[in-house]
Amino acid sequence: MRLVRRLIGGLILLAVLFAINGWGTAMQQAVNSRPDLQSIAFYRQFSIWWPVVLETGRWITLAVSLNLINGLAGQFSLGHAAFAAIGGYAAGAITVFLGPRLCGDATLAAPGAYPPGWNLLFAASLIAGGMVASAVGFLVGLPSLRLRGDYLAIVTLGMGEVVRVVIEHIEPVGGSLGFNGIPLITNFFWVYLVAIATILAVRNIAQSTHGRALLAIREDEVAAEAMGVPLTRYKVLAFVIGSFFAGMAGGLYAHFQGSIQPQAAGFIESIQIVVIVVLGGSGSITGSVLAAIALTLFPEILRSVRPELEQYRMVLYALLLIVLMLVRPQGIFGGRELSLRGLLARVKR
Amino acid sequence: MQVFLQQLINGLHLGATYALIALGYTMVYGVLRLINFAHGDIFMLGAYAGLFAAVILGVTQSASWGAVFPVILMAMAICAVVGMAIERFAYRKLRTAPRLNALITAIGVSLFLEYGGQLPPMIRIDGFDFPFGAQTKTFPTGILPPTQITTGTGLSLSAVQVLTFVVTLVLMVGLNAIVRRTRIGVAMRAVSADREAAALMGIPTDRVILFTFALGSALAAAAGVLYALDKPTIDPLMGLYVGLKAFVAAVLGGIGSIPGAMLGGFVLGLTETFVAGYLASSWRDAIAFGILILILIVRPTGILGSSVREKV
16 A cells, blocks of 8 residues: 555656646746747746756755765765766766767757657766766775764865866866766756655665664764674765765756866865755754755845845855854754654644 | 976975964864864965055065065964954854864854955055955065075075075974973963863963964964965965865874974975976876875874874
8 A cells, every 4th residue: 555655656746847847848948939038027037046946956966965974974074066076077978978879969959858868868877977976985985984073074075176186187078178068958857856866865764774873873983883883884875875866966967057167076066065964954854955945045036136245145154154053053953854744733732 | 306406495395385384283183173174264364464564564565585574474463363363253162062063163264264355345455455355466576585596506596485494494493492392382282182181280271272373373374475475376265275285284294293294294395396397287286185085094193193092
């Protein structure tokens, strides 16, 4: 019964994603093909906010996957963007070099509305990008066995910078100029399918035996080991799974922008993901999701209301981080989850 | 051979900058067990404070050795105050908090200085803008005489390089004297050995930690001025990479160890210069971080550090 219910739920979810995607893509094409629609407020607003909605989905994926490493397993990583960049480059390389050969010419396809063959290849490239990223995640997970806390943070940071320099030297994917000409296949459906898959995967891990083992490592490594938790396996596992989803987010980003730069692996990108996780509360998945939405929408709202305040965005982030650590170091949600059931219970009382 | 010697001089010059900054990282880590991420930005502030001092003292075109030292001293004083303010307002409350919270705060302070520094200027004093604005500024190299010492074999040593070696040497000898011979230096070592026990022995730990920040920030400021005199463009993000590399130097030498930071700085500076000079300069940034990852995996305590066993 439960399986049937879940299957039906999954199908409904897919249908909803598909419907929203169809509507959004059609709207986008309408706006692109008829510039006169820009004069209608609704269409104008749509063309501003639709890309923001897609961007939000990417940050949700990045934040929730980092939350698995930072929040649940307690391994402070400052190199999450590097995994995303690796995934982005790998997925981009697949669609750029294999796409025209396998799926035919698609130069006339509208952004987000490629033929089915391309979408299939895109899905495969996202997964492949995720796998390449998680292979690197495995390599990074290994030193985390010997390093704790701030040392691990520095090593992951250094790893991100090394990845950036290495990418700058790979000429087939553009070297230091960045990888351009990636087909714009990313659409609402794929972005949110990956985001939901990430949320479900991390939630299920958190609620399983494995999740409890990760929490034990976060709370006290020595005690966890004494209780028989295999530290090696779980730490590497957290890195492998977290970097897999980050790699998929990177693939989505590359096919959304149509290009990806080596700087995407750098320190500043990683910090932004960390800010989201810390703000939402490390360990809280709903916290990460809401913080990702808030921190993606906030600068856009700021830009549309008072464009001159845009330059204060990073300063505000910094102050937010400092004040948060002084006033509420556990983040807005602490380790807790926001649930519909919990809210209802509170309202009833 | 001549190229080698020239690279050696350049490497030592770069290493001196790294060493001066690394000392601040290592001393703060010693007393607080905190990686002070904002330290690289204190280095950046040092360069701007030097610019400010040169403008205020009106020595931007003086071309004399006498004018350089007040500029450096003033920059050191300004940054010492900034460093103490950061400790007082951002870090002090977090001393008992988990170490990661302090690290996140340090990242926050670093971002604040970097992006706060890029804000458009609001105050303007004699052509010095505050905040600094996002564009790069040119540091007045005219403070120094344009001397260039060239030996018979064709080796060249610029005035900045001579100044850097002299100032670094003086500061290191001075720091050594402070740490080894003065009361506050003994107190610093006591706090770094065991903060609680030091407090029980009547050492005013708050004041010692403030002093450590002042000392570290002053050294970073001196490095900032010397660095800016050499590469005359400065910008609010200049501290990011130099700071990270100086941190690598501190880890390389053994974090918490003062001689280690000096050694680590010079080793890193030499390695970077030689690899960039003989192999490929575009890999420059990867070298420092490659060394970092390697050293942390192979010998996390660094060259001169001692290992601490975790007790349960």
